[in-house]
Amino acid sequence: MNSKSVEAAQASAMLSQLPAPVLENLMANSVQRSFSSGETIFLQGEPAYAIFLIVEGWVKLYRISTSGAEAVVAILKRNRSFGEAVALRDQPYPVSAEAISDCTLIQIDGKRIRRQIIENPELGLNLLAATQVHLHALIEQVEQLKARSGVQRLAEFLVDLAEGQPNHNRLPLPYNKTLIAGHLGIQPESLSRAFAKLRDHGVRIEGNHATIDDLELLRDLANQDKGQPWVR
Incomplete structure (x- = not known):
């Protein structure tokens, strides 16, 4: 992993508090991927095979309604992660993810991270912290829309x-x-x-x-x- 990937990991809610050996092991077994603007990362309903961390670029999370309309759920930037909750529970992604600029992402295998949580409970607590960040963002979004x-x-x-x-x-x-x-x-x-x-x-x-x-x-x-x- 290059220095930008390490910096993104250290700055993220998901990984920032991990002990150095745990973080190094997790990063060593992750994959760095590049996506072009407009490229699909995953689709709503697909099995949640991985958690993603944004190193560079912007990602859109969205849902398609039964009428075919697109609803933007979130726009995420550098150091933000997504896919944590469903990957931990081995459930389908509830949203689709698309790169809206050229992106560099760290992809962490869901099965591997579930195994590592058993060995290092601190990792599980950090993942809960990351989902809390998403929850707060959604609450703020509802407040903005309502008030x-x-x-x-x-x-x-x-x-x-x-x-x-x-x-x-x-x-x-x-x-x-x-x-x-x-x-x-x-x-x-x-x-x-x-x-x-x-x-x-x-x-x-x-x-x-x-x-x-x-x-x-x-x-x-x-x-x-x-x-x-x-x-x-």
């Missing part, structure tokens, strides 16, 4: 994107606007209106980049009283 306007959701998305970036004044959008709309639970035309409203708060969209004049002003908007009708 925040589309403008506020977009503002928070841009704030999260800017945090940790060396130049948060000009940010590359990590994926296309249709997918951003799906991730935020709004229609593409509503996303365009939300971007237009954010111009009054110092946000401009130029191609696939967002220019943010004042990050704190944008953060304040995201955290304002959810009942203010002018932001809806």
Whole structure:
């Protein structure tokens, strides 16, 4: 494994607290895989054969309804893992996973990790911690959909994107606007209106980049009283 893979493992909720020998053994028996943008990682209903950790890139988790509509469940970035709960229980994947940029993933065999949990209970506790991260993210997503306007959701998305970036004044959008709309639970035309409203708060969209004049002003908007009708 290269240094980026090791860094991703050490920074992930799933593996960060493992003793060094346990982590080294787990990484030595994992596989590094590359996926091109648009490539399927696994499909909803397939046997859960592995847990994945993102080293580089972005991954979309989604479900297809009986009507054929796509519902975006999560957009995951570097150091996030997915597939833990079902791989541990040897159940089918409840969602599909697709690379939405060129990706490098660490693939950990589900059967192997179940055997290692018996030998190292700390690994099981760490996997529970990783599933807790997913649960909290889903709770936050429900809160956003229920209590925040589309403008506020977009503002928070841009704030999260800017945090940790060396130049948060000009940010590359990590994926296309249709997918951003799906991730935020709004229609593409509503996303365009939300971007237009954010111009009054110092946000401009130029191609696939967002220019943010004042990050704190944008953060304040995201955290304002959810009942203010002018932001809806």
